[in-house]
Structure formats: C-alpha cells, structure tokens
Amino acid sequence: MSIYLDNAATSFPKPNMVADSVYHFMKNIGVNVGRGSYGRAQKAGEIVYETRKLLCQLFNHSNPEHVVITSNVTEAINLAIRGIVTPGGHVITSSVEHNAVWRCLKMLERDYNIQISTVPCDRSGTTDPEIIEGMIRPNTQLFVFTHASNVLGTIQPIRQIGTIARRHNILFLVDSAQTAGAYPIDMQADCIDILAFTGHKSLLGPMGTGGLIVKSEGMIRPQKAGGTGRDSLSPYQPEYLPDCLEAGTLNVSGIAGLGAAVNFILGETVEAIRNKEQSLTDYALNQLQCLDKVIIYGPGNPGKMVGVISFNVSNVPAVEIAYVLDEVYEIMVRAGLHCAPTAHSLIGTELTGTVRMSLGYFNQKEDIDRVVLALSEVLSKV
Numbered sequence: 184m185s186i187y188l189d190n191a192a193t194s195f196p197k198p199n200m201v202a203d204s205v206y207h208f209m210k211n212i213g214v215n216v217g218r219g220s221y222g223r224a225q226k227a228g229e230i231v232y233e234t235r236k237l238l239c240q241l242f243n244h245s246n247p248e249h250v251v252i253t254s255n256v257t258e259a260i261n262l263a264i265r266g267i268v269t270p271g272g273h274v275i276t277s278s279v280e281h282n283a284v285w286r287c288l289k290m291l292e293r294d295y296n297i298q299i300s301t302v303p304c305d306r307s308g309t310t311d312p313e314i315i316e317g318m319i320r321p322n323t324q325l326f327v328f329t330h331a332s333n334v335l336g337t338i339q340p341i342r343q344i345g346t347i348a349r350r351h352n353i354l355f356l357v358d359s360a361q362t363a364g365a366y367p368i369d370m371q372a373d374c375i376d377i378l379a380f381t382g383h384k385s386l387l388g389p390m391g392t393g394g395l396i397v398k399s400e401g402m403i404r405p406q407k408a409g410g411t412g413r414d415s416l417s418p419y420q421p422e423y424l425p426d427c428l429e430a431g432t433l434n435v436s437g438i439a440g441l442g443a444a445v446n447f448i449l450g451e452t453v454e455a456i457r458n459k460e461q462s463l464t465d466y467a468l469n470q471l472q473c474l475d476k477v478i479i480y481g482p483g484n485p486g487k488m489v490g491v492i493s494f495n496v497s498n499v500p501a502v503e504i505a506y507v508l509d510e511v512y513e514i515m516v517r518a519g520l521h522c523a524p525t526a527h528s529l530i531g532t533e534l535t536g537t538v539r540m541s542l543g544y545f546n547q548k549e550d551i552d553r554v555v556l557a558l559s560e561v562l563s564k565v
C-alpha cells in the first residue's frame with residue numbers, strides 16, 4: 184500500500200463527510216447563491232453561511248459576514264496585501280515566507296515602490312519578536328507573517344508579533360496555510376487583524392477553497408469587481424464585507440465540503456489533532472536522527488513545529504531520494520524548494536532543495552517506520 188507524506192502540499196485522505204457533502208450539494212442542490220430567491224438558492228446560501236459560521240467558531244471571530252471566500256490562500260493573501268499597502272508603504276515580514284507572500288511583496292516593490300523589511304531569524308527559522316519593534320517606520324502599513332514555515336515546520340510567535348502590531352496600530356496579516364485546523368488559532372487572543380487560510384491543507388477540505396477572516400470593515404480595499412447578487416444598480420463594488428472582496432460565483436460545492444471539514448475538526452478538536460501530529464513528529468524526528476548521513480533542518484523540537492520535516496541525505500540529491508522513495512517504496516514525499524526560496528537561503532539549501540516529509544492527521548507511526556526502513560536501505564547503497 185502506498186504512503187502519502189505530502190500533507191503540506193495538500194492533505195490526503197479527507198474525512199469521508201467532506202466528499203459526501205460535495206457530492207450531496209452537486210447532486211441535490213447545485214444552484215447559485217444570492218442570485219435567485221427560490222428555496223434551493225436559499226438552501227445553497229445557508230450552506231455558505233454555515234461554513235462562514237464554522238470558520239468563525241474555529242478561529243474565534245464573532246461575525247460570519249467578515250469571512251471572505253476565495254479559491255485558495257494565495258488569492259486571499261494577494262487580495263489582502265494589495266488592498267492594504269499603498270505605493271511607498273512599508274511592510275515587515277519573516278525570512279521564511281512562501282511565495283504566496285514573498286512574490287506578492289516583491290512585485291509591489293518593483294511596480295509600486297513599496298519597502299520590505301524581513302526580520303532575521305535563527306537557523307531553525309524562528310523569528311525573534313524583540314527585533315521587530317525597532318524595524319517599524321512611520322510608513323509601516325502591514326506585518327505579514329506565515330504562522331508555520333512550509334519548509335522547516337517552525338511555528339512563529341504570532342501572539343507576540345500581533346501584540347506589537349496592535350500596540351503600534353499596524354495591521355497584522357497571518358498566513359495560516361500550514362496551521363489552520365492543526366494548531367490553535369484565536370484571532371482575538373493572537374491579535375490577528377486578517378487571517379488568511381486555505382481549505383485543502385490542514386483544514387482537510389477540498390481544493391479550490393480558502394479565504395480571509397477580517398477583523399473589521401474598511402481594512403482592505405476591494406481588488407476585484409463584479410457581481411455579488413446584491414446592490415446591482417451600484418456601478419461600484421459594495422463597501423461592506425464580504426461583498427467588497429468577493430465577486431463572481433463562489434465555489435459552493437467546495438464550500439459545502441469545507442464546512443464539513445471544519446465540522447470534523449471541531450468534533451475531533453484542534454487539541455487532539457495537534458497532539459497526534461506532535462507525537463508523530465516526535466517519533467519521526469527520533470527515528471530519522473538514528474540514520475547516519477541524514478541531515479535534518481528546522482527546530483528539531485516537535486513542540487515548536489508542525490509536522491513538516493525537511494532533510495537531506497549527504498551526497499544524494501533531494502530529487503533522487505524522493506524519486507526512489509516513490510518508485511521503489513511507494514512513499515510520496517516532495518523534493519525541491521517548496522515555493523519558499525528565502526527559507527532555503529537561511530539553511531543554505533537554495534541550490535539543492537530538501538526532501539520534505541509532511542505528516543497529516545491520518546498518518547500512523549507505521550508510515551514513518553516504512554520511510555525509515557526505506558531510507559536505511561537507500562543509505563546502505565550510497
């Protein structure tokens with residue numbers, strides 16, 4: 184049987200109720216939201232609203248209307264950054280961002296002269312919040328931080344960072360791609376103004392779903408314009424949430440699946456999911472450390488990371504290891520830069536990349552045993 188260890192790219196498998204909900208919507212409801220007043224359109228609207236409510240419950244936000252649905256976290260982050268930062272504005276970010284943040288910022292730097300400061304971090308990828316305060320400028324408009332690195336697994340101290348942002352009245356955007364559903368996030372306690380999430384990773388939902396949860400109206404200027412099903416006479420995009428950031432038909436079947444996924448997570452509890460993933464990470468780190476010639480990157484401490492483990496095998500290219508694991512042992516891991524080049528600059532792997540094994544809620548210790556056995560066989564031949 185094949186083993187899937189690429190959950191940081193997308194989680195697999197999904198809880199059964201996710202596929203069931205998508206199927207049920209497509210088969211039995213299947214109509215657009217906010218475009219018709221017939222009963223089925225209202226039912227579709229209720230499904231979307233229920234998903235917004237469940238996301239609020241998961242992340243401790245009070246207003247479902249502030250949940251903006253997008254097709255993934257990349258779109259959500261682009262909407263937020265482009266809708267907040269103005270030409271000449273200044274943004275503070277981490278040294279381990281995914282290209283969803285990094286390329287968006289670099290394009291604005293090139294095209295609109297924005298200024299970017301990256302907070303230095305140690306080799307494990309942890310940002311020291313103490314440094315951030317001294318980096319604030321009069322034109323600082325935004326802090327944007329990934330909650331956990333998709334290369335090193337490192338969890339950032341977002342509550343401390345959020346507290347600094349709040350103290351200086353600067354907006355705080357968090358990319359929760361690697362943590363939502365798998366690590367506690369409390370928008371209020373963590374002082375998060377805008378939470379960007381993707382539905383298909385640790386939230387266990389379908390691809391093509393994601394979004395923003397926005398603390399208050401007026402924080403983000405609309406970036407898309409189009410039909411919302413309301414106020415159609417107005418030539419401009421409405422100013423209120425969520426319509427100011429949502430235009431066009433939503434992925435309602437995907438949203439039905441996302442609602443089921445969040446329901447599953449709330450039922451299991453984030454705490455139980457975190458405990459299982461942390462203990463699997465602990466086990467995996469211990470097993471990998473026993474192998475000669477395996478270099479493990481990141482904090483090396485399961486309490487300080489999500490279930491994302493990057494490593495290299497000395498003298499063997501990462502892509503080769505991933506290829507052999509797949510071809511010979513039916514084990515799926517990812518090799519390369521994982522769309523986060525700055526994290527690789529930190530650990531000196533920008534030319535080689537790493538092998539990334541990423542654990543999910545449905546993995547078992549036996550999966551890790553199989554990887555370790557496969558790696559020891561590969562190592563015995565190099």
Ligand SMILES: Cc1ncc(COP(=O)(O)O)c(C=O)c1O
Nearest residue numbers: 255256257281283329333360381
């Ligand atoms: C930290 C982080 N941010 C953003 C993304 C982009 O996610 P999506 O492709 O769902 O937009 C990823 C995906 O790998 C990620 O790990």
